[in-house]
Amino acid sequence: MRGDIGRAGRRALLDTAGAAAVGTLVVTAACLASSPGVLDLLLVVVGSLALAAHRRLPRAVLVVTTVCMFGYAVHDRPGSWVALPVVVAVHAAARNGHRAQAAAVGAVFLVGYSTVLLVAAPDVRDTVERILLLLGWFLCAGVTGLIDKNWQAYLRQTEQRALDAERTREETALRRAGEERLRIARELHDSLTHSISIVKLQAGVAVHLARKRGAEAEPALLAIQEASGEAMRELRSTLEVLRTDVVDPRTGLDRIDELAGRARAAGIVLAVAVEGEERPLPADVDGAAYRIVQEALTNVARHADRAGTSVRLAYGDTALVVTVDDDGPCTPGDRVTPGTGLTGMRERVTALGGTLETAPRARGGFSVRAELPLAPRGAAG
Numbered sequence: 001m002r003g004d005i006g007r008a009g010r011r012a013l014l015d016t017a018g019a020a021a022v023g024t025l026v027v028t029a030a031c032l033a034s035s036p037g038v039l040d041l042l043l044v045v046v047g048s049l050a051l052a053a054h055r056r057l058p059r060a061v062l063v064v065t066t067v068c069m070f071g072y073a074v075h076d077r078p079g080s081w082v083a084l085p086v087v088v089a090v091h092a093a094a095r096n097g098h099r100a101q102a103a104a105v106g107a108v109f110l111v112g113y114s115t116v117l118l119v120a121a122p123d124v125r126d127t128v129e130r131i132l133l134l135l136g137w138f139l140c141a142g143v144t145g146l147i148d149k150n151w152q153a154y155l156r157q158t159e160q161r162a163l164d165a166e167r168t169r170e171e172t173a174l175r176r177a178g179e180e181r182l183r184i185a186r187e188l189h190d191s192l193t194h195s196i197s198i199v200k201l202q203a204g205v206a207v208h209l210a211r212k213r214g215a216e217a218e219p220a221l222l223a224i225q226e227a228s229g230e231a232m233r234e235l236r237s238t239l240e241v242l243r244t245d246v247v248d249p250r251t252g253l254d255r256i257d258e259l260a261g262r263a264r265a266a267g268i269v270l271a272v273a274v275e276g277e278e279r280p281l282p283a284d285v286d287g288a289a290y291r292i293v294q295e296a297l298t299n300v301a302r303h304a305d306r307a308g309t310s311v312r313l314a315y316g317d318t319a320l321v322v323t324v325d326d327d328g329p330c331t332p333g334d335r336v337t338p339g340t341g342l343t344g345m346r347e348r349v350t351a352l353g354g355t356l357e358t359a360p361r362a363r364g365g366f367s368v369r370a371e372l373p374l375a376p377r378g379a380a381g
Contacts, residue, residue: 011055012052015051015052015053015054015055016052018051018052019048019049019050019051019052020048020049020052022048022051022084022085022088023044023045023048023049023085025081025084026044026048026081026082026084026085027041027044027045027048029078029079029081030044030076030078033078033079034076034078036076037076039075040072040075040076043068043069043071043072043075044068044069044072044085046064046068047064047065047066047067047068047069047072047085047086048065048085050064050065050068050085050089051065051085051088051089051092054088054089054092054093054096055092055096058089058092058093058095058096058098059093059098059101061089061092061093062089062090062092062093062098062101062102062105063105065085065086065088065089066086066089066105066108066109068085069082069083069085069086069109070109070112070113073112073113073116074112074116077116077117077120080130080133080134082113083109083113083134083137083138086105086106086109087137087138087141088141089105090102090105090106090138090141090142090145091141091142091144091145091148092145093105093145094141094142094144094145094146094149095145095146095148095149095152096149097149099142099145099146102141102142102145103142106138106141106142110131110134110135110138113130113131113134114127114130114131117130117131181242182242184242185239185242188235188238188239188242189239192235193232193235193236193239196228196231196232196235197232199224199228200225200228200229200232203221203224203225203228204225206221207221207222207225252281252283252286252287252289252290253281253286253289253290253313254286255290256272256290256293256311256313257272259290259293259294259297260272260311263297263300263301263309266301266306267301267306268297268300268301268306268307268308268309269306269307269308269309270297270308270309270310270311271308271309271310271311272310272311272312272313273310273311273312273313274312274313274314274315275312275313275314275315276314276315276316277315278315279315281320281374282374282375284351284352285320285352285372285373285374288348288349288351288352288370288372289313289320289322289370289372291344291345291348292322292324292345292348292349292368292370293311293322293324295341295342295344295345296309296311296324296326296345296368297309297311297324298341299341299342299366300324300326300328300366303328304326304327304328304329304330304365304366305328305329307326307327307328307329307365308326308327309324309325309326309327310323310324310325310326311323311324312324312325316374317374317376318373318374318375318376319354319371319372319373319374320371320372320374321369321370321371321372322368322369322370322371322372323367323368323369323370324367324368324369325361325365325366325367325368326365326366326367327364327365328364328365328366329364330360330361330364330365330366331360331364332360332361332362332364333360334360336358336359336360336366338358342358345358345368345370346358349370349371349372352372352373353373354370354371354372354373355370355371356368356369356370356371357369357370
């Protein structure tokens with residue numbers, strides 16, 4: 001946004017400088033040729049400085065400049081240089097796509113100026129030479145305007161093709177990443193799940209046989225049984241995340257109630273609040289917001305002893321702010337080592353150009369705050 005404003009300011013400054021340069025040239029030529037009056041100078045200055053608005057109002061600039069310079073030509077009968085501001089205005093109109101208006105105004109100016117020359121000094125040969133010279137100027141102005149217009153269109157098309165190619169590369173990379181995640185999920189399921197299941201089964205059988213004989217099971221055996229069970233749960237959770245992120249990319253905030261229900265069923269006292277006017281979100285922002293809430297609630301269940309938690313979704317004009325605060329045992333000053341969950345959150349947010357803040361809260365607990373940029377309301381998609 002600031003870059004667009006800066007570019008617009010630089011363009012306006014350059015246009016003003018260019019208009020001032022044209023005005024200076026014409027005033028200098030007028031002073032060298034004769035002693036122009038106040039009205040003549042006023043017409044030259046207005047007709048030249050009007051060129052500063054040629055980007056925003058090309059047709060209006062064309063009319064104002066032509067009227068002023070023709071009025072000066074009728075009043076003082078200057079040389080061919082009087083047409084310079086009109087030539088620039090014709091070029092600007094042609095570059096902005098107003099070819100017919102540029103051609104018509106140029107033709108009117110040529111006819112009017114030739115009439116002024118014939119009335120002032122009926123030298124047909126000199127008049128024809130001047131008009132042919134001005135005709136060449138106007139033709140060059142129109143042609144260069146069209147060339148500039150086509151060149152700008154070519155640059156825009158090239159930029160759009162580059163953006164499309166980049167988007168295609170990103171989509172291809174995401175698809176390949178999804179396929180790789182599915183492959184990893186299959187490998188983990190086929191290898192580790194079977195091995196851990198065997199370990200858990202054998203440990204359970206050993207504990208059962210020991211108790212059946214009336215003996216106490218070895219603590220190490222009980223630890224193996226408990227650890228293998230926890231490993232199975234963690235592995236299944238990992239496989240679910242790997243498969244869910246790939247198979248169901250449409251997961252978004254429309255399923256936030258379902259996610260909250262699962263969290264409450266797991267023992268988390270959860271409150272969900274929505275601020276601002278809800279509206280459809282881009283698929284990547286929608287999915288990232290859901291995953292951030294999901295991972296934050298998973299961390300509450302694992303590391304915050306299922307403490308009371310609040311989720312707040314704030315819809316703004318240019319951003320969606322997702323905040324997850326819990327009342328866990330974390331205190332200010334505690335060192336938090338980012339794991340795969342927080343790292344994954346940051347990667348998602350950074351990929352969308354947003355910001356992520358994760359830190360202990362001042363009054364205890366942990367806070368996750370993600371700001372995801374959105375297009376302003378009413379903007380084109």
